[in-house]
Amino acid sequence: MKKILKIFLYTILGFVGLIVVSLAYMYVSSSIASKRNMADLGPRATELMIDGLSFRDLNKNGKLDVYEDHRQSVEARTEDLLSQMNLEEKAGLMFITMTGIGSKGELSESKTIFNPFSIMFPANSEFVVNKKMNHFNTLQSPEPIELIKWNNNIQELAERTRLGIPVTHATDPRHGVPNAPGASIYTPYFSKWCSYPGFAAIGDTVLMREFGDIARQEYLAVGYRLTLSPMADLATEPRWWRINGTFGEDAEMSAMLTKAYILGFQGDSITDQSVECMVKHFSGGGPQEDGIDSHFPPGRQAYPGNNFDYHLIPFEKGAFPANVAQVMPYYGIPMGQTGEDVGFGYNKEIITGMLREKYHFDGIVCTDWGLVTDQNILWLEGKPASAHGVENLTELQRVKKIIDAGCDMFGGEAVPEMVVELVNSGQISEERIDISVRRILKEKFKLGLFDNPYLTEEPISIFGNKQFQEKGRESQRRSLVLLKNENNILPLAPTTKIFLQGFDEEESKKYEGMTADLKDADVIILKLNTPYDPDAARYLVEKIFHQGSLEFPEKEREKLLKLILSKPTVTVMNLERPAVFPEINKESKAVIGDFSSQDDVILDLIFGKFKPTGKLPFELPSSMAAVLNQSEDLPYDSKDPLYPFGFGLTYTDL
Known part of the structure; x- marks a missing residue:
């Protein structure tokens, strides 16, 4: 018995020792890589004073370029910067993925157990310096001052790259009461509102736009310039786990609230005070076959009620009239709706034929997260690539098919080298890449990021705003x-x-x-x-x-x-x-x-x-x-519902 216990003890100690050695190796190797990345950076941009105005010399050439001149038009600035970019920089611009924040607002560089996100994701400098990327979403909720510090730190990192292209910081929704990983991120200092179906239970577009405007102000205060929302999907399949992010199953209600939401965040036009919206998921992610979310295999959407067009209404009457800046297709295959049964992000009939040509959408189309590569956490299998219908293609072929379909950006991916390879091998023209890069650069210019991406580190009073908090509670009461x-x-x-x-x-x-x-x-x-x-x-x-x-x-x-x-x-x-x-x-x-x-x-x-x-x-x-x-694509169609759509009592004696 003692021998068995001794063997068991040695096994445990050996396992712990292996973990310690592995963590030590990751820390040392990541620190060395970080120093190497930092050594590849240039100086910060200097200030140019011309005609009494201040400009940032982002490419450090000592003169004012058109793209650095805020007096110039967005189109002129875009074309000037595009002409100066090399292929690697263009490719890096086409990717957005998750990254970590240092525990005190510093850059997330060295891998340490004190910050699990540093272990989950590559260093900030690996993305910005080596992969030339400058779009990120984050999952953490540090204190406001720490989030501001990180914003300024990563913007400084980006400023020191060759052309000084600023970072666009994105986020999933953060204003819900509960912590709901995968759908929203609990952030205690933001005002707290009802869930999105709750807004549909209220049915008030004025309150919806007020929410968007308040959330916009809170996001701006800490550097978020892109919200990965709203969801214009419809709750026609009750088993779908993402119903909590929709505005219910009525398409007209969803359209009204989607429009008001976007106008609240973006305003009537994109300015340096806007937070852009990435509406999702075109052309409607609600009809999940058997309710199985298409993050995962088999990744199919079903239309037994022949009701595909119903799911377009929130986009037709909501997102597009509000001039939404960006659109995200979903993962699933719209079974039997196009000539090729492949996922939305791979589907040229959906992206080019419908979104671009039918609806004349010329903003950014960004895929959902993880369509190309398997999403693993260290040695653990997190999620296989959502390459539904194209599982047989190589990763390189998947990237090509997504670009050919008409998408501009890859969500949850960090493989710009594949775009470079496709262009260098003649499989995709650089002119095609330029089309997407123009769209992406225009939005950065509209948001004012090239002129000043930095935030003040002074105490923020907005998070104690009683009016904002009360509006959130009003939504909770009314829902x-x-x-x-x-x-x-x-x-x-x-x-x-x-x-x-x-x-x-x-x-x-x-x-x-x-x-x-x-x-x-x-x-x-x-x-x-x-x-x-x-x-x-x-x-x-x-x-x-x-x-x-x-x-x-x-x-x-x-x-x-x-x-x-x-x-x-x-x-x-x-x-x-x-x-x-x-x-x-x-x-x-x-x-x-x-x-x-x-x-x-x-x-x-x-x-x-x-x-x-x-x-x-x-x-x-x-x-x-x-x-x-019931049918996955039809609203209000379950037999003898316990309570029908639109039901609600009130008190008679108050």
Whole structure:
């Protein structure tokens, strides 16, 4: 036995030692590579004073070039810079991917366990200096001052490259209440709003545009100039995990909110005060076959209801009239809709034939993340390349097909050397690359990044703006949907003794009638999340997605019903997808549909501090059988829904 324990101990120590040595090797090698990259940089741009005006000498040639002159037109500046760029710089411009932020706002250079993101992603200088890249999105949420410092540090890094092309910093949505990896990034100092289906439950374009304008101001304060949103997809397939990012299943509602959202962020035209939008996912990512998200194989979209055109409405009436700057196609194959069954980003009929020629969109088209290469984290398999329909092609051939389809940028990829190879081998002309580069440069000029990409490091008062915070809370209040109110149990009297389950403990202490003993309670208030099947995940990245069944497993359902039947119960269902809960609904005295409101807002509704006014942005199915029998591409089509689209009660005595 002692021998076995000794062997086990030595094995563990050996494994730990191997990890320590590996981490030490990564730290040392990354530090050496970083120093080498920094040595390849030139000086910072000097200031040129001409006619009493200040200009940045970005190419360090001691004279004012057209692209450095903010008095010149965007077109003239673009053509001048394009003429000075070499092929490697053009190729680098066509890629955007995730990168890390140093723990205190410094550049993320050396790999260290104290900053996991430095291990996950190559050094900032590897992207900027070696690969000539200058578009990045980040996943971290450091304090504002640290985010500002990083912005200034990476802009300085970019300034010291040959032509000084500035960085465009992008982000996924950050204004939700919960932390929802893969869909939004929790950022505590931003104002907190309802989820996107919640905006559809409200149906107010004025509030939607106010959100866009407030979010724009908060983004500008820390350097975000591109938001990877909104989602103009429709929630016609209830199993799809990304429903929580849509404006529901009604195309007209989605179109109105999409337009207002974009105008809030961009304004009526792009200026140095805009945050550009990358609307997604053309031509509508909602009809996922069997609800399986096309991040992963088999990556198909189904149209059994022959309803492809319905999913175009939010783009036709929303994104395009708002002059959205950028468009992202989705991963999936629109089965049977074009002459070639390949994913949207590879599909020339979709990108060139429809987006470019039919809708005359001449902005940037950027693929979704990871269409070309497998997305792995160290030695772990994160996600295979979403090369749906072209799995047999090499990575180089995939890059060529995406460019041939009409796309300008590659999301989640960092292989500009493949574009260089394609041009040098004659497979793609440099003139074709120039078409995309022109589009990309124009947006950087419009945003004013060439003139001043730096931020002040003074304390930021905007994050304590009470008006912004209150507007966010207004959205939370207005999004709540009262689904059931048997015998007008709601609103509760202030003296009601309540037992809370599923709520934050600190919030619950604020209510005088709260009791920790179920026996003493008059009413149970139960907060639940939409069910999902954790066993549905096949890949590491897929584990963060809430996919699969929409009903509670039998044992969990029985346990909940036992609690609900013990006392009159108010059930609050967080509807990140259309939950299936007929038994729970039947036995609950009241049911509230929640779109990620804060706990105190929900409790204020329950105690009658305001009236519910929200309406369901999608129907709630009565069973999983109804879900399985509905069509992925059709709205409002499940049999005998528990609650139909647009349903919502209010209080009659307030």
